[in-house]
Amino acid sequence: MALKVQLSSGDAISSDADVLAVCATEGPLEKQSVIAALDEVFGGELLEHARNADFRGKKDQVLDVPTFGRIPAKRLVLLGVGAKRGVNAGSLRVVSAVAARAASTSSSLALALPDKATGGAFREIGEGIVFGAYRFTKYFTGDRRPKKELGTVSLYKGRGKPTVAERRALDLGAAVAEAISAARDAVNEPPNQLTPAELANRCKQVARRGRMKITVLDKRGIEKAGMKLHYAVGQGSVNEPRFIHMVYKPKRAKSRIAFVGKGLTFDSGGLCIKPAPGMGEMKSDMGGSAAVLGLMGAVAASKPNVEVHGIIAAAENMPDAAAYRPGDVFGSLDGKSVEIINTDAEGRLVLADALAFARKQKPDVIVDAATLTGACVVALGKTCSAFYTGDASLAKQFDRAASDAGESFWRMPLLEELREQLKSDIADLKHTGDRWGGSISAALFLREFVGDVPWIHCDIAGPALSDRARGVVPKGGTGHAALTFLKLVESV
Ligand code: BES
Ligand code: MN
Ligand code: ZN
Numbered sequence: 182m183a184l185k186v187q188l189s190s191g192d193a194i195s196s197d198a199d200v201l202a203v204c205a206t207e208g209p210l211e212k213q214s215v216i217a218a219l220d221e222v223f224g225g226e227l228l229e230h231a232r233n234a235d236f237r238g239k240k241d242q243v244l245d246v247p248t249f250g251r252i253p254a255k256r257l258v259l260l261g262v263g264a265k266r267g268v269n270a271g272s273l274r275v276v277s278a279v280a281a282r283a284a285s286t287s288s289s290l291a292l293a294l295p296d297k298a299t300g301g302a303f304r305e306i307g308e309g310i311v312f313g314a315y316r317f318t319k320y321f322t323g324d325r326r327p328k329k330e331l332g333t334v335s336l337y338k339g340r341g342k343p344t345v346a347e348r349r350a351l352d353l354g355a356a357v358a359e360a361i362s363a364a365r366d367a368v369n370e371p372p373n374q375l376t377p378a379e380l381a382n383r384c385k386q387v388a389r390r391g392r393m394k395i396t397v398l399d400k401r402g403i404e405k406a407g408m409k410l411h412y413a414v415g416q417g418s419v420n421e422p423r424f425i426h427m428v429y430k431p432k433r434a435k436s437r438i439a440f441v442g443k444g445l446t447f448d449s450g451g452l453c454i455k456p457a458p459g460m461g462e463m464k465s466d467m468g469g470s471a472a473v474l475g476l477m478g479a480v481a482a483s484k485p486n487v488e489v490h491g492i493i494a495a496a497e498n499m500p501d502a503a504a505y506r507p508g509d510v511f512g513s514l515d516g517k518s519v520e521i522i523n524t525d526a527e528g529r530l531v532l533a534d535a536l537a538f539a540r541k542q543k544p545d546v547i548v549d550a551a552t553l554t555g556a557c558v559v560a561l562g563k564t565c566s567a568f569y570t571g572d573a574s575l576a577k578q579f580d581r582a583a584s585d586a587g588e589s590f591w592r593m594p595l596l597e598e599l600r601e602q603l604k605s606d607i608a609d610l611k612h613t614g615d616r617w618g619g620s621i622s623a624a625l626f627l628r629e630f631v632g633d634v635p636w637i638h639c640d641i642a643g644p645a646l647s648d649r650a651r652g653v654v655p656k657g658g659t660g661h662a663a664l665t666f667l668k669l670v671e672s673v
Contacts, residue, residue, distance in 0.1 A: 186310050186355045188303075188343035189291075189335040194218055194252055196291035196335060201254035202280035204295040205238035206265040213238075214339065215293045216259070222251050231259065239263060240272070243279065254291065258283050268295055270302035271587045277309030278653040281331060285314050289333045296339040303347045307354025308664070310334050312653040315362050317369040353483060357667065360478030361660040363387065364471035368645060368658025372447035372464040376420040377495035380444055380467060384425045384474055384493065391429065391481025398424040408494075408534035409511045410519060414527040415496035417451060417504025422496035424535070425470075429480045434488040436673050439544040440666055441535045443528045443551035444470030444495035451498045451524030452506055465658060466528070468645025469550035470495060475663035476670075485670050492539050494531035498524070510608045514538060515630050520608040528553045529612060529626045536630040546575065547631055548669070550639045550662045556619030557640040563648065565589040566662065567640040569624040575635050582668035587653065588661060589644070593621060600625050 193201060193215055203215050210216050210231055220227040227246065231237075236244040242261030248254055260283075262268050262276050277292065284290035294306070314331045321327070336351070367375060367383060381397045388395035398405075400421040403412050408424060415422030425444075445466035449455060455463065470493040477491040505511075509521040515537035519530070528551050539547045557567050568583075568590050570576050576592050583590040599622045602614025610629060614622030624638050644661040647654050654661075 183359060184311055184314055184331055184355070185333045186307055186351055187333070187335050188348055188351060189337055190342050191337070192218070193291050193293035193337035194222065196337070197253040198289040198291035198333070198335060199254065199287035200256045200258060200284040200289070201252065201291045201293070202258045202260055202283060203293040204262050204276055205259050206262055206268060206295050207238040208265065210238060214296055219252070219257070236261070243283070256287070262295055265295070270300070270305040273299070273302045274305035274309035274587055275652040277306045278313030281310045281313030281334065282650060285316060285331050286327065286329055287331060288329050289335070290331060291335045291337060293337045294339060299338050301350070303350035304354035306336065307351040308358040309653055311355045311358035311362065315365060315655050317366065317657060356482035357479045357664070360482055361475040361663045363478055364475030364660035364663050365655065365658040367471045367474060368465050368468055368660070372497070375446050375464070375467070377415070377423040377444065377446055377497060378420070380446060380470065380493070380495045381423040381425050384427060384477075387474060387478045387481070388427050391478060393477065393481065394428045394430070396426045406514070408514045408538070410513045410530040411494050411496065411534040413505040413509065413511045413521070414498055414530050417501035418497035418499040420446065420497045425493040425495060426538070427477050427491035429477060429489040431484065431486050431488065433486070435486055436545045437488040437490070437543070438670060438673070439490040439492060439539040439542050439547045440473045440476055441492045441532060441539050441547060441549040442470030442473035442494075443467070443532055443549075443553065444493045445528060445531070446495060446497050448498045448525070448527060449500060451504050451527060452500045453524040454500055455525060462646060465646040466552050467495065468552045468641055468658070468661065469639070471658065471660060472550045472641070472662035472666065475660045476666045479663060479667045480670060483667065483671065485673070487670050487673050489670055490539065490542050490544065492535050494535040496527070496531055498527045513630070517610055517629060518608040520605040520611050522611050522613045526613045526623070529623050532627055533630040536627060540632050540634055544634060547634050547636045548639070548666065549627065549637070550641055550666075552642040552645045553640045554620040554623050554642055556616070558643040560593070560620060561591055561643060563643040565591050566644050567591060567593040567620055568637055569593050569595055570635070570637040571595055572635045575637060578672060579637055579665075579669060582672055583665045585668040586664035588665045590639070590665065593624070595624055595628065596621050
């Protein structure tokens with residue numbers, strides 16, 4: 182059931198929602214209208230409690246207050262948003278998510294926004310609420326099944342009646358986050374369920390709802406198309422590979438962007454098998470393709486005037502009698518031959534063919550997303566993704582999009598001196614270099630397949646999966662990169 186998000190007029194205090202969340206800025210709490218009014222109802226005890234608990238409206242501070250029947254809500258939550266002048270669309274997105282998460286096991290939430298600080302941020306607020314309410318509970322039974330889920334969120338803005346523009350922005354934000362929730366679902370889904378074929382089914386659903394064209398190639402189709410590297414990676418699994426191409430095409434598009442996602446529904450490492458600890462996390466190795474799936478749904482909701490291609494190379498990397506091996510040499514869609522060094526470096530292989538395919542669509546820009554290297558996680562940690570591009574102005578545009586989306590990305594260098602690691606004695610390219618600079622040499626390998634199309638590569642190996650809930654991000658699959666990609670499309 183989709184969450185209902187509405188703008189209410191009137192005062193939040195008398196809302197009969199289960200949970201009343203009130204944003205507080207730093208500084209005198211008694212000067213903030215909703216808090217002052219609440220304190221009066223509580224006979225001065227609210228501010229005293231806040232003082233005792235050292236709640237001062239600082240960023241990330243949360244104070245849970247029982248209401249003892251003095252207001253209709255059963256729980257009151259005060260949420261610090263920090264200094265008033267620091268409140269912006271990004272921080273409102275986060276605080277909305279925190280409020281929704283705090284209420285995610287209740288049926289209804291009333292959220293009082295900070296006084297006069299809402300500006301044009303209703304889209305971000307809509308995003309935050311739906312992001313924060315996200316849970317993945319489909320496999321729970323009996324007692325573990327959620328008894329309640331958040332059904333309605335009513336927003337109260339400081340002053341004045343809600344406008345039509347604000348309502349629209351709120352709805353759009355909620356729709357965008359709803360679309361990106363499908364990306365989170367796909368990452369969370371266990372790999373015995375989310376096979377390449379099932380990933381393709383979910384793409385078909387998104388395409389149908391968004392009235393977009395979609396083409397799916399099965400194993401035979403991939404072979405016939407000449408995607409020899411993608412085929413090689415998928416050949417060791419009974420869950421056969423799929424190649425997916427979605428197109429959002431508005432009437433008079435100003436430009437064309439192709440997004441390419443790595444869709445390894447499970448990465449065991451293949452014959453170069455991974456160690457057991459943490460192998461289960463490799464169900465998230467389709468995080469890049471999840472971002473593309475989420476983006477396409479979001480694009481269908483926001484309808485930018487840009488042609489957007491969503492391209493996904495889906496496969497499962499397994500050890501098997503039919504699996505590809507180190508030492509094998511394959512051709513590729515692009516034509517270059519590749520010597521296989523380590524079957525665990527499968528992502529760059531499926532991407533190489535998908536990038537070559539993307540190039541044939543004659544896009545103005547290609548952007549790819551992949552959970553590509555452990556080295557990237559070592560470099561930037563679990564919350565920040567790397568991006569690579571040789572184009573300085575594109576880098577600037579991308580940085581801006583990431584910051585608008587509230588996602589963490591850091592530009593890394595395409596170091597030419599590492600290129601020689603990819604020289605093979607018997608083929609055009611080796612597909613891995615040495616350990617040091619592993620995220621960079623992976624990017625250099627991909628670059629061989631984009632020709633001269635402006636290109637951005639995102640290594641999202643860290644943030645695709647989160648080990649804890651934080652701001653808009655839930656524990657588990659995050660959908661990371663989808664919102665940045667949407668902002669990038671909208672910034673063209
Ligand atoms: N999917 C992994 C990368 C990964 C590692 C993602 C940890 C998320 C968390 C990728 O296919 C891989 O195995 N890469 C190897 C490359 C190496 C063999 C050159 C790696 O990073 O170890
Ligand atoms: Mn691998
Ligand atoms: Zn992988």
